[in-house]
Amino acid sequence: MSQPKVSLYYKNVTAERIGAEHGISDAQFETLAQKTVAAVEKVNRDRRDGKTPYRDLPTNEAYPRSAKEVAAELKGKCEVFVVLGIGGSALGNIALQTALNPYMYNVDPAQRKGPQFFVFDNVDPVQFGSFLDWIGDRLDTTYFNVISKSGQTAETAAQFLIIRRMLLEKYGPAGAKEHIIATTDTSSGTMRKITDAEGYRSLVVPDGVGGRFSVLSPVGLLSAAVCGIDIDALLAGARAMDARVSGSDLRENPAAMNAAIQWHYYQRGKNISVMMPYAYALKDLADWYRQLWAESLGKARDCSGAEVFVGPTPVKALGATDQHSQVQLYREGPNDKVFTFLETKTFQRDVEIAASPESAPELKYLAGKPMSTLLNAEKLATEYALFKMDHRPCLTVLFDDISAATIGQFLYLYEVTTSIAGALFNIDAYDQPAVELGKKATFALMGRQGFEDVAGEIGPYRALDEDFLV
Amino acid sequence: MSQPKVSLYYKNVTAERIGAEHGISDAQFETLAQKTVAAVEKVNRDRRDGKTPYRDLPTNEAYPRSAKEVAAELKGKCEVFVVLGIGGSALGNIALQTALNPYMYNVDPAQRKGPQFFVFDNVDPVQFGSFLDWIGDRLDTTYFNVISKSGQTAETAAQFLIIRRMLLEKYGPAGAKEHIIATTDTSSGTMRKITDAEGYRSLVVPDGVGGRFSVLSPVGLLSAAVCGIDIDALLAGARAMDARVSGSDLRENPAAMNAAIQWHYYQRGKNISVMMPYAYALKDLADWYRQLWAESLGKARDCSGAEVFVGPTPVKALGATDQHSQVQLYREGPNDKVFTFLETKTFQRDVEIAASPESAPELKYLAGKPMSTLLNAEKLATEYALFKMDHRPCLTVLFDDISAATIGQFLYLYEVTTSIAGALFNIDAYDQPAVELGKKATFALMGRQGFEDVAGEIGPYRALDEDFLV
Numbered sequence: 001m002s003q004p005k006v007s008l009y010y011k012n013v014t015a016e017r018i019g020a021e022h023g024i025s026d027a028q029f030e031t032l033a034q035k036t037v038a039a040v041e042k043v044n045r046d047r048r049d050g051k052t053p054y055r056d057l058p059t060n061e062a063y064p065r066s067a068k069e070v071a072a073e074l075k076g077k078c079e080v081f082v083v084l085g086i087g088g089s090a091l092g093n094i095a096l097q098t099a100l101n102p103y104m105y106n107v108d109p110a111q112r113k114g115p116q117f118f119v120f121d122n123v124d125p126v127q128f129g130s131f132l133d134w135i136g137d138r139l140d141t142t143y144f145n146v147i148s149k150s151g152q153t154a155e156t157a158a159q160f161l162i163i164r165r166m167l168l169e170k171y172g173p174a175g176a177k178e179h180i181i182a183t184t185d186t187s188s189g190t191m192r193k194i195t196d197a198e199g200y201r202s203l204v205v206p207d208g209v210g211g212r213f214s215v216l217s218p219v220g221l222l223s224a225a226v227c228g229i230d231i232d233a234l235l236a237g238a239r240a241m242d243a244r245v246s247g248s249d250l251r252e253n254p255a256a257m258n259a260a261i262q263w264h265y266y267q268r269g270k271n272i273s274v275m276m277p278y279a280y281a282l283k284d285l286a287d288w289y290r291q292l293w294a295e296s297l298g299k300a301r302d303c304s305g306a307e308v309f310v311g312p313t314p315v316k317a318l319g320a321t322d323q324h325s326q327v328q329l330y331r332e333g334p335n336d337k338v339f340t341f342l343e344t345k346t347f348q349r350d351v352e353i354a355a356s357p358e359s360a361p362e363l364k365y366l367a368g369k370p371m372s373t374l375l376n377a378e379k380l381a382t383e384y385a386l387f388k389m390d391h392r393p394c395l396t397v398l399f400d401d402i403s404a405a406t407i408g409q410f411l412y413l414y415e416v417t418t419s420i421a422g423a424l425f426n427i428d429a430y431d432q433p434a435v436e437l438g439k440k441a442t443f444a445l446m447g448r449q450g451f452e453d454v455a456g457e458i459g460p461y462r463a464l465d466e467d468f469l470v
Numbered sequence: 471m472s473q474p475k476v477s478l479y480y481k482n483v484t485a486e487r488i489g490a491e492h493g494i495s496d497a498q499f500e501t502l503a504q505k506t507v508a509a510v511e512k513v514n515r516d517r518r519d520g521k522t523p524y525r526d527l528p529t530n531e532a533y534p535r536s537a538k539e540v541a542a543e544l545k546g547k548c549e550v551f552v553v554l555g556i557g558g559s560a561l562g563n564i565a566l567q568t569a570l571n572p573y574m575y576n577v578d579p580a581q582r583k584g585p586q587f588f589v590f591d592n593v594d595p596v597q598f599g600s601f602l603d604w605i606g607d608r609l610d611t612t613y614f615n616v617i618s619k620s621g622q623t624a625e626t627a628a629q630f631l632i633i634r635r636m637l638l639e640k641y642g643p644a645g646a647k648e649h650i651i652a653t654t655d656t657s658s659g660t661m662r663k664i665t666d667a668e669g670y671r672s673l674v675v676p677d678g679v680g681g682r683f684s685v686l687s688p689v690g691l692l693s694a695a696v697c698g699i700d701i702d703a704l705l706a707g708a709r710a711m712d713a714r715v716s717g718s719d720l721r722e723n724p725a726a727m728n729a730a731i732q733w734h735y736y737q738r739g740k741n742i743s744v745m746m747p748y749a750y751a752l753k754d755l756a757d758w759y760r761q762l763w764a765e766s767l768g769k770a771r772d773c774s775g776a777e778v779f780v781g782p783t784p785v786k787a788l789g790a791t792d793q794h795s796q797v798q799l800y801r802e803g804p805n806d807k808v809f810t811f812l813e814t815k816t817f818q819r820d821v822e823i824a825a826s827p828e829s830a831p832e833l834k835y836l837a838g839k840p841m842s843t844l845l846n847a848e849k850l851a852t853e854y855a856l857f858k859m860d861h862r863p864c865l866t867v868l869f870d871d872i873s874a875a876t877i878g879q880f881l882y883l884y885e886v887t888t889s890i891a892g893a894l895f896n897i898d899a900y901d902q903p904a905v906e907l908g909k910k911a912t913f914a915l916m917g918r919q920g921f922e923d924v925a926g927e928i929g930p931y932r933a934l935d936e937d938f939l940v
Binding site for chain 1: 723837938
């Protein structure tokens, strides 16, 4: 049997299906095909030139080995595993967990092969305090994976300092260090210094791999391995996708086709890109995508330095749930969106819908049907309404199943899609200048030395003008 | 001491703050003020005419009493409480739970005053199956609240049939009915028939109150009461807000001001409305808002029947988390968004950030500071960057604290904001024609009798055209 596959279905964006006003004609596809050749070539060149080391993560052998070594060491003694990280240091971990472990993983011991798993990616004292109240009694069997390349990210640093104190108070320096695994830079930065000084185990955040492209590095692999996910299959899936996304023929390269269609619609005024998984397991992949897409493509300047202020806004919706929340707008609101459904042909398990009561024969149509049939019918019904009745462009990323192999394919597909889209938009898909600037304002407001000028600028805006408070 | 309050701060949308190109000038505010008078009057008239019964939920005494009666009955014998519902039958329940109960509520028995709480608002067999595996052993102490006005919603009906069978198999009809509480129509519909035939306890979904406006009815009140939330304070909060949202002077009516600003920016091409809470507790209010806003304002036709295809797209982001995911786009992407921050002046508790290690003096600026200071600094830093440096309009909904009283105010504020916005857009904010149509397609695909024509139309689209699969 061949490996399960992830494919892109794009017929429901064609003019044939949704009409000329909103569809893509054969001639437009031809133009896109030509335009995309150069974009793919640029992306391939960037890879050869060593500018996109994320591309080679799936073939790296040291990274999964290091993750499995730590996982093996923790096996049997770790009952709670906690990631402290934010953005790219959190979203991949969460996505893998939701995709590949049971819904009740943290609640039901019978359903997990690894420890309970938490990711903290915020600095909310009520939320974090609730966690601290609980974790205090089980520190002996709790391990913390602090993920930060620089160690300067304020949110992660704050969480880490609190946890570090808690461990030091209970175990002293020699004991505390056993409970911390740092995933950080190999040689420089704040977290590297602390790691060396205090003797933590550490894993690598590879050079040149931005947070949002790091899920297949130790950043994402460690928590996955600890929680029983088959990271070898995940990486094999990414390698299988790699073989499909380097060619310059749009019709043979799902990443190129995906990027081209998204870019095309942005030029036609559709500034919103909705990802709508029809499987709970795929829900947090949409959040991972939100970061990948927004940070990579939302840019004020293009590669020539000209002001462009571009970037589609990624939106996450969940099928069938959001049919009862967003689909009214999606169908009847402005035609300003491209929809990408995620659909799986097969589910890991099914549940049969039971017989209907005699008092309600109108529910008989559900009786005896698999729940998966209902869910996939809802997807087709929604898509049909959107493309056929409302002329809205619809893509589907079709999973043969939901497994480590297909999730690996999906992650890599979207990473390369993003690179190609970046080339089409002619922007740098790998930087995030505005995030860096925003950090300075936070430093200033927190009274950090060296940021007094910024603090002076923001100061006047601390106070509210009561005239504008209603 | 006066009651804690929720207010709207709008200075950072003014031309004075963000410039004339994207800001609202005094003259434009004047025009808005005039325009809004008629909208508020229409909304007040609709209320007097009995067209918006959601407006009077906060003064209804029977509804909270019925919820508290069931909660009192379950006290001591219910260890797991499960809502089966979707859309408006789920989002309010989830929002109240996240806002007013601890983060570790379901995990840590010491942190909860009520039963473990789950809401199922989907038909994913892997997710629901995981839950069924766990719940099987604890059915004796589990109670199910099925929420559906009609009982015909396919997702809720499917879940309900499965749970009903499970209970019947274990307890027989007399025992099974004890574990089910139906929240449904008082007199008609599928769920009412089943409820009467099988003898379930039941609570009321009030007539004329759409799902998205129902959180302050028994739809939202029961699970809140069962889980220890002070529903009297919640309703008192809503009443306090009601006293502030009926006047026609924009500058005295936060709902009118909010609606007017949102409507104004939509006319100026900002088709995306971002809600970004800076408190984990407020996170799921943004999901509740997503439905309220999208279903109410996303409409193909206006009140005169003319095609308009309007509706801002609501987007949820979470501070500080999404600074590391979305803010790059928000700052540098197109200026196509209105931002609404949710901020709280005080948190229920705080956590002090610990000392920094000697090896990392650069983290000293965090040491000894409350975590809440960091979180609110991040909010101000992000807002400052957006309005001051990038000329993007920013609103803040400011909470004195996060409590039942302020959450009640917030819910009512946004419901009335939506009504006024509906009047400004000149659309019917209370129907959802596209959702109703979408249901038919699902019925057809599931082989329900009477939908053969629709099935015939969709049939050809079941099969994929392999030429468009890459």
